[in-house]
Amino acid sequence: MSASPTDGRPVDLPVIAILGAGSMGGAIARGVSAGGGELRLTTRSSARSAEWHGIVGVTALALTDDPDANRTAAVGAGIVLLGVKPVGIGELAEEIAGSLAPGAIVVSVAAGVSTAAIERRLPAGTAVVRAMPNTPAAIGLGVTGLSAGSSVSDEQLDLVRHLFEQVGTVVVVPESQIDALSTISGSGPAYVFYLVEQLEAAAVARGLDPADAAALTRGTFAGAMALLAQSDVPPSELRRRVTSPNGTTERAIAVFDERGLPDAFDAATAAALARAQELGAQLS
Ligand SMILES: NC(=O)C1=CN([C@@H]2O[C@H](COP(=O)(O)OP(=O)(O)OC[C@H]3O[C@@H](n4cnc5c(N)ncnc54)[C@H](OP(=O)(O)O)[C@@H]3O)[C@@H](O)[C@H]2O)C=CC1
Numbered sequence: 001m002s003a004s005p006t007d008g009r010p011v012d013l014p015v016i017a018i019l020g021a022g023s024m025g026g027a028i029a030r031g032v033s034a035g036g037g038e039l040r041l042t043t044r045s046s047a048r049s050a051e052w053h054g055i056v057g058v059t060a061l062a063l064t065d066d067p068d069a070n071r072t073a074a075v076g077a078g079i080v081l082l083g084v085k086p087v088g089i090g091e092l093a094e095e096i097a098g099s100l101a102p103g104a105i106v107v108s109v110a111a112g113v114s115t116a117a118i119e120r121r122l123p124a125g126t127a128v129v130r131a132m133p134n135t136p137a138a139i140g141l142g143v144t145g146l147s148a149g150s151s152v153s154d155e156q157l158d159l160v161r162h163l164f165e166q167v168g169t170v171v172v173v174p175e176s177q178i179d180a181l182s183t184i185s186g187s188g189p190a191y192v193f194y195l196v197e198q199l200e201a202a203a204v205a206r207g208l209d210p211a212d213a214a215a216l217t218r219g220t221f222a223g224a225m226a227l228l229a230q231s232d233v234p235p236s237e238l239r240r241r242v243t244s245p246n247g248t249t250e251r252a253i254a255v256f257d258e259r260g261l262p263d264a265f266d267a268a269t270a271a272a273l274a275r276a277q278e279l280g281a282q283l284s
């Protein structure tokens with residue numbers, strides 16, 4: 001794993017095509033569009049592409065209006081990001097294979113799908129990078145893991161790294177680790193929202209007004225994460241500072257331990273990893 005070395009260095013981004021601008025592709029597009037540059041987006045439906053109309057520098061095409069939309073968007077793009085579901089990646093790669101500019105970098109955000117499976121569907125020597133971003137990219141606070149395929153130069157990887165630095169933090173990992181990374185940071189925002197939901201429900205169950213429950217819960221998560229970010233001590237120490245000996249928090253944490261929350265996190269991430277491997281196995 002390596003932290004980003006491009007921070008602060010000016011890097012010009014090429015034309016970027018995001019084929020499949022849904023939840024994830026759209027989050028990246030929102031983050032990147034703020035920085036200017038030419039951005040081409042495709043979606044299946046015109047209802048989805050219409051969300052992008054009128055945004056300066058962004059062209060959005062829908063397959064329902066133009067069956068050639070993906071090929072049209074890919075022509076001349078320096079980075080072509082595949083943002084469709086894993087099951088659609090093989091077909092999409094084959095569809096655009098003849099439209100890629102020389103030297104274009106293909107980036108896939110699909111869970112589980114290997115760079116080798118994508119390379120097999122593209123002209124020999126095409127640079128393919130796997131990325132595992134997360135949806136806070138939409139507000140510039142994403143975390144993205146990157147792994148290079150077999151034909152990616154250092155300069156090409158730097159360019160992709162720079163793209164994702166526009167929307168947050170980047171780490172580069174060997175491809176053997178990116179499915180595991182996906183179970184942590186790719187899925188992670190959902191775990192956090194799930195915990196927020198549970199704590200809000202517990203607040204309402206304790207008799208608090210739903211609006212107060214929402215304010216208390218969201219404020220607590222935001223405050224705790226800001227405190228952690230600004231602290232030089234680990235989360236275990238920050239937790240200890242909340243947990244008065246023989247106090248109320250100690251009782252609550254004991255229940256989390258008795259009910260197996262640590263095991264639940266281990267089993268949940270193992271299940272997510274197994275699913276990534278299933279998705280990858282669908283595309284050989
Ligand atoms: N959601 C997340 O947090 C993360 C998702 N990913 C990966 O991102 C990928 C997409 O997931 P997600 O964004 O959640 O899914 P979505 O369904 O929200 O997005 C998929 C998008 O692809 C469009 N689409 C479908 N088929 C085509 C096609 N043939 N050509 C062009 N566009 C097409 C859809 O259009 P329309 O809307 O019109 O149907 C939709 O906008 C997956 O591979 C997933 O593994 C990775 C990290 C995190």
Ligand SMILES: O=C(O)[C@@H]1CCC=N1
Pocket residue numbers: 111182186187
């Ligand atoms: O749930 C999924 O499959 C995708 C990959 C990581 C986050 N969302």
